[in-house]
Amino acid sequence: MTKLAIIGGTGLTQLEGLAITRREQLSTPYGAPSAEFITGEFNHQSVVFLARHGNPHTIAPHKINYRANIWGLKQLGVEDIIAVAAVGGITEAMIPAHIAIPDQIIDYTYSRKHTFFEDANYPVTHIDFTFPYTPKLRNALIAAAVHAGIKISQHGTYGCTQGPRLESIAEIKRMERDGCDLVGMTGMPEAALAKELGMNYASISVIANWAAGKTDGEITMAEIEQNLHAGMANIAQLLQAFIARTVI
Numbered sequence: 001m002t003k004l005a006i007i008g009g010t011g012l013t014q015l016e017g018l019a020i021t022r023r024e025q026l027s028t029p030y031g032a033p034s035a036e037f038i039t040g041e042f043n044h045q046s047v048v049f050l051a052r053h054g055n056p057h058t059i060a061p062h063k064i065n066y067r068a069n070i071w072g073l074k075q076l077g078v079e080d081i082i083a084v085a086a087v088g089g090i091t092e093a094m095i096p097a098h099i100a101i102p103d104q105i106i107d108y109t110y111s112r113k114h115t116f117f118e119d120a121n122y123p124v125t126h127i128d129f130t131f132p133y134t135p136k137l138r139n140a141l142i143a144a145a146v147h148a149g150i151k152i153s154q155h156g157t158y159g160c161t162q163g164p165r166l167e168s169i170a171e172i173k174r175m176e177r178d179g180c181d182l183v184g185m186t187g188m189p190e191a192a193l194a195k196e197l198g199m200n201y202a203s204i205s206v207i208a209n210w211a212a213g214k215t216d217g218e219i220t221m222a223e224i225e226q227n228l229h230a231g232m233a234n235i236a237q238l239l240q241a242f243i244a245r246t247v248i
């Protein structure tokens with residue numbers, strides 16, 4: 001099996017069940033990563049875990065050093081990344097507390113350091129981004145979910161907003177017209193940076209709330225926390241199933 005990393009998002013600052021063997025504070029040419037890289041055994045497989053927002057959860061989505069995080073994982077020999085992320089649900093199937101494995105992405109972020117290929121060390125490189133999420137990694141996640149009887153949405157377009165605020169109703173309407181099913185704040189540039197370094201990348205998106213305007217009234221943090229808590233039980237089970245079954 002290739003070396004696997006799990007990047008934990010909001011609601012997943014620590015990986016339950018990870019028998020920790022090593023903690024590394026890496027420095028990179030791009031600055032400091034979000035947290036220590038934690039290596040351990042998860043279901044008898046070696047896994048590297050990184051808390052995307054730091055531990056404790058203090059780094060806002062637009063302040064995350066995505067380049068340092070991905071560079072650090074590459075440094076550790078990681079080839080496959082499973083990125084867990086909290087999202088809002090836009091389209092009908094994207095029900096709070098459920099899980100989606102997105103297959104497409106639209107980037108609405110701005111002013112983030114979004115590429116490794118911008119200085120004299122690298123020739124200008126235009127990576128292919130037809131499939132932003134690695135098909136074989138997505139398929140392995142989907143197969144694990146089906147095998148474990150965990151209900152998931154097998155497709156979805158993830159729209160990445162700048163945050164940290166949530167969206168207006170009009171913004172969500174526009175995103176829906178664009179074809180977005182999910183809205184989150186951390187999917188980009190993470191997915192593109194992983195691809196720039198030739199790593200496999202897939203996302204497990206846990207739906208924390210209906211996006212703005214999809215229910216009456218405002219979105220509350222209490223609702224987000226409650227749905228994330230419910231969804232995280234399935235995430236843990238999905239990760240166990242994925243690791244138990246996967247030879248990728």
Ligand code: HPA
Nearest residue numbers: 086087088183184185208
């Ligand atoms: N919008 C953006 N990001 C999110 C949301 C949302 O509604 N919920 C969780 N992350």
